[in-house]
Amino acid sequence: MRLDERKLQVLQSVVxxxxxxxxxxxxxxxxxxxxxxxxxxxxxxxxxxLEEMGLLEQPHTSAGRVPSDRGYRVYVDHLMxxxxxxxxxxxxxxxxxxxxxxxxxxxxxxxxxxxxxATNYLALILGPQLSQTTFRHLKILPLNEEKxxxxxxxxxxxxxKGLLEVPGGVGPQELDYIAAVLxxxxxxxxxxxxAQEAWKELRSELSQYRFILEQAFQLLxxxxxxxxxxxxxxGGTANILRFPEFQRLERLQSLLARIEGEEGLVNLLPEVxxxxxxxxxxxxxTQQDLRDCSLVAAKYHIGPSLVGRxxxxxxxxxxxxxxxxxxxxxxxxxxxxxxxxxGF
Amino acid sequence: MRLDERKLQVLQSVVxxxxxxxxxxxxxxxxxxxxxxxxxxxxxxxxxxLEEMGLLEQPHTSAGRVPSDRGYRVYVDHLMxxxxxxxxxxxxxxxxxxxxxxxxxxxxxxxxxxxxxATNYLALILGPQLSQTTFRHLKILPLNEEKxxxxxxxxxxxxxKGLLEVPGGVGPQELDYIAAVLxxxxxxxxxxxxAQEAWKELRSELSQYRFILEQAFQLLxxxxxxxxxxxxxxGGTANILRFPEFQRLERLQSLLARIEGEEGLVNLLPEVxxxxxxxxxxxxxTQQDLRDCSLVAAKYHIGPSLVGRxxxxxxxxxxxxxxxxxxxxxxxxxxxxxxxxxGF
DNA sequence: TTTAGCACTCACAGAAAAAGAGTGCTAAAG
DNA sequence: CTTTAGCACTCTTTTTCTGTGAGTGCTAAA
Numbered sequence: 001m002r003l004d005e006r007k008l009q010v011l012q013s014v015v016x017x018x019x020x021x022x023x024x025x026x027x028x029x030x031x032x033x034x035x036x037x038x039x040x041x042x043x044x045x046x047x048x049x050l051e052e053m054g055l056l057e058q059p060h061t062s063a064g065r066v067p068s069d070r071g072y073r074v075y076v077d078h079l080m081x082x083x084x085x086x087x088x089x090x091x092x093x094x095x096x097x098x099x100x101x102x103x104x105x106x107x108x109x110x111x112x113x114x115x116x117x118a119t120n121y122l123a124l125i126l127g128p129q130l131s132q133t134t135f136r137h138l139k140i141l142p143l144n145e146e147k148x149x150x151x152x153x154x155x156x157x158x159x160x161k162g163l164l165e166v167p168g169g170v171g172p173q174e175l176d177y178i179a180a181v182l183x184x185x186x187x188x189x190x191x192x193x194x195a196q197e198a199w200k201e202l203r204s205e206l207s208q209y210r211f212i213l214e215q216a217f218q219l220l221x222x223x224x225x226x227x228x229x230x231x232x233x234x235g236g237t238a239n240i241l242r243f244p245e246f247q248r249l250e251r252l253q254s255l256l257a258r259i260e261g262e263e264g265l266v267n268l269l270p271e272v273x274x275x276x277x278x279x280x281x282x283x284x285x286t287q288q289d290l291r292d293c294s295l296v297a298a299k300y301h302i303g304p305s306l307v308g309r310x311x312x313x314x315x316x317x318x319x320x321x322x323x324x325x326x327x328x329x330x331x332x333x334x335x336x337x338x339x340x341x342x343g344f
Numbered sequence: 345m346r347l348d349e350r351k352l353q354v355l356q357s358v359v360x361x362x363x364x365x366x367x368x369x370x371x372x373x374x375x376x377x378x379x380x381x382x383x384x385x386x387x388x389x390x391x392x393x394l395e396e397m398g399l400l401e402q403p404h405t406s407a408g409r410v411p412s413d414r415g416y417r418v419y420v421d422h423l424m425x426x427x428x429x430x431x432x433x434x435x436x437x438x439x440x441x442x443x444x445x446x447x448x449x450x451x452x453x454x455x456x457x458x459x460x461x462a463t464n465y466l467a468l469i470l471g472p473q474l475s476q477t478t479f480r481h482l483k484i485l486p487l488n489e490e491k492x493x494x495x496x497x498x499x500x501x502x503x504x505k506g507l508l509e510v511p512g513g514v515g516p517q518e519l520d521y522i523a524a525v526l527x528x529x530x531x532x533x534x535x536x537x538x539a540q541e542a543w544k545e546l547r548s549e550l551s552q553y554r555f556i557l558e559q560a561f562q563l564l565x566x567x568x569x570x571x572x573x574x575x576x577x578x579g580g581t582a583n584i585l586r587f588p589e590f591q592r593l594e595r596l597q598s599l600l601a602r603i604e605g606e607e608g609l610v611n612l613l614p615e616v617x618x619x620x621x622x623x624x625x626x627x628x629x630t631q632q633d634l635r636d637c638s639l640v641a642a643k644y645h646i647g648p649s650l651v652g653r654x655x656x657x658x659x660x661x662x663x664x665x666x667x668x669x670x671x672x673x674x675x676x677x678x679x680x681x682x683x684x685x686x687g688f
Numbered sequence: 689t690t691t692a693g694c695a696c697t698c699a700c701a702g703a704a705a706a707a708g709a710g711t712g713c714t715a716a717a718g
Numbered sequence: 719c720t721t722t723a724g725c726a727c728t729c730t731t732t733t734t735c736t737g738t739g740a741g742t743g744c745t746a747a748a
């Protein structure tokens with residue numbers, strides 16, 4: 001059976017009405033609101049066809065129709081009218097970034113909040129994959145007899161600091177020496193590579209300072225390594241209560257637990273190809289318990305190599321067009337602001 | 345009317361049975377489970393008296409009785425048996441802190457999680473009031489022609505860092521000079537005081553470096569000032585779904601919104617006097633929408649002057665004894681660990 | 689002062705009934 | 719061959735009604 005013009009119109013109407021109302025939509029509604037001049041009986045025939053093709057489904061006999069995953073997919077890929085952001089949306093976004101760029105962390109956190117407010121869905125952002133960042137240099141500043149301050153500067157302008165305990169008998173000159181060696185050997189390496197290779201060599205090379213090295217390494221790994229790249233920023237947790245899909249408490253329970261755990265959220269965001277916004281609908285999400293949700297995701301960049309991910313999670317009946325352009329615009333802006341403030 | 349021994353026993357029984365079951369408790373239950381040898385009719389009389397005194401209330405005629413705010417208050421103040429932490433609880437706590445002390449932030453975050461797991465309620469912790477911290481010293485490290493790194497060390501061993509833009513023509517010696525002046529003038533002052541008084545003087549004194557000073561000041565205020573002391577750490581958000589008090593979605597909605605906002609939570613935790621755990625029951629919380637909740641709160645200390653607050657929010661029918669001792673023990677431990685790692 | 693007995697109240701659960709929305713099918717019209 | 723009107727049918731949702739049980743308050747006796 002062919003998807004002719006009118007079938008597409010019917011599909012589009014069903015999707016858009018359902019997105020707005022959340023109620024299954026019937027033939028009469030369409031014949032009166034969307035395709036005036038065509039009788040409800042005709043629409044019924046078209047709908048039966050669309051159902052046979054797997055684009056619509058019926059919650060039960062004698063209810064209206066609801067789009068299926070594939071129905072949404074066709075809508076998103078072919079039918080969705082382009083959405084241009086409203087003045088209001090644009091100014092909301094630009095006013096956030098207009099302020100002086102503050103710390104990266106809080107900027108990302110604010111972005112999550114912004115996205116959730118603008119979309120009314122749940123926004124999640126993964127911190128940049130810092131393990132891909134490259135080491136620039138470090139300094140060791142003696143504070144007093146026993147303690148010294150270690151400062152790390154990386155590629156993207158990130159700074160990390162930590163306290164070192166200095167064993168008795170190690171003086172400032174020796175700390176300088178350690179720093180010099182480290183700087184010389186590690187410059188330009190990615191954090192990953194340092195953790196994997198370079199470290200072992202250094203450890204035997206500077207074995208008399210092992211105690212200090214261990215601490216420095218610890219700091220490097222803890223703050224920049226695997227753990228921190230999984231950092232999740234959330235906005236709009238309360239929004240998930242808004243849509244009726246989650247009025248069932250069990251659903252809510254499992255989703256909230258997932259959110260709390262944060263680990264579950266990391267795998268949620270799929271790999272996204274560059275400068276593209278990806279939409280995953282219902283069952284296209286691998287997570288069983290999210291089969292009633294959809295996700296709109298994209299990447300952001302800091303400089304050439306550092307990337308993080310942004311996603312908006314909402315009910316399957318999501319305002320795809322609007323969210324799509326919001327996510328696109330926000331990731332672009334975020335990338336620009338972060339890159340600028342990191343000195344690229 | 346006097347609160348004789350038996351009335352107190354009845355009150356205690358009602359509270360403890362209701363805390364466990366969540367169901368209003370009737371005279372028969374008490375006569376059989378708690379005061380064997382006294383008939384239900386007698387209990388009914390006692391209960392009527394207790395109700396008249398405002399310690400119990402009836403959801404409706406012909407339901408059992410439920411403790412009122414004042415009833416809980418009497419229970420908490422006089423009737424509650426002391427709770428000693430179980431082996432299990434103790435080991436859960438000590439195993440968290442046994443690990444090497446990591447960053448303060450993550451330690452606090454973990455504590456929130458721990459408390460929520462141990463109590464099954466919502467745990468919230470306010471970060472320490474950094475504005476009470478005193479300035480120790482700062483360093484300015486030139487990174488390249490245009491940028492320098494500012495490192496702040498304060499009283500409690502906290503470090504803050506930030507990038508400075510250095511205007512053309514300002515060389516390393518001048519940066520050293522600025523740092524020296526600042527160190528000399530600000531040492532030992534609280535951050536609050538610097539913000540209020542000292543700053544203005546310095547600004548005119550070093551007016552030719554105003555651009556750099558502004559940035560340094562900005563950093564100081566942003567990271568250590570008012571804003572950051574309101575930082576809220578949460579654990580167990582999902583727990584609030586557990587208790588039936590919040591099965592009504594509107595309630596949940598408003599609480600979650602409050603949680604998300606975080607501002608609302610700051611005022612939630614009352615001023616607490618030192619080394620004491622405070623319990624606020626139902627209407628004793630000023631927030632209207634939390635009149636079905638109770639809060640157990642305490643202070644923690646880092647060194648002599650820095651304080652933060654810890655709270656556990658749960659349903660009014662809370663296991664007060666257990667939560668009380670948990671909060672007490674956790675704040676003590678947290679204080680000790682944080683103080684030690686800050687070098688006190 | 690305590691207890692037994694009894695009538696009364698109220699929420700809750702389940703069944704039955706009524707209302708409503710929407711469909712599928714058939715037959716007629718264009 | 720396509721579109722439309724009409725109608726019976728299905729299924730959910732809402733409302734109404736009724737029975738049941740837990741628990742109380744009161745009275746009178748121990």
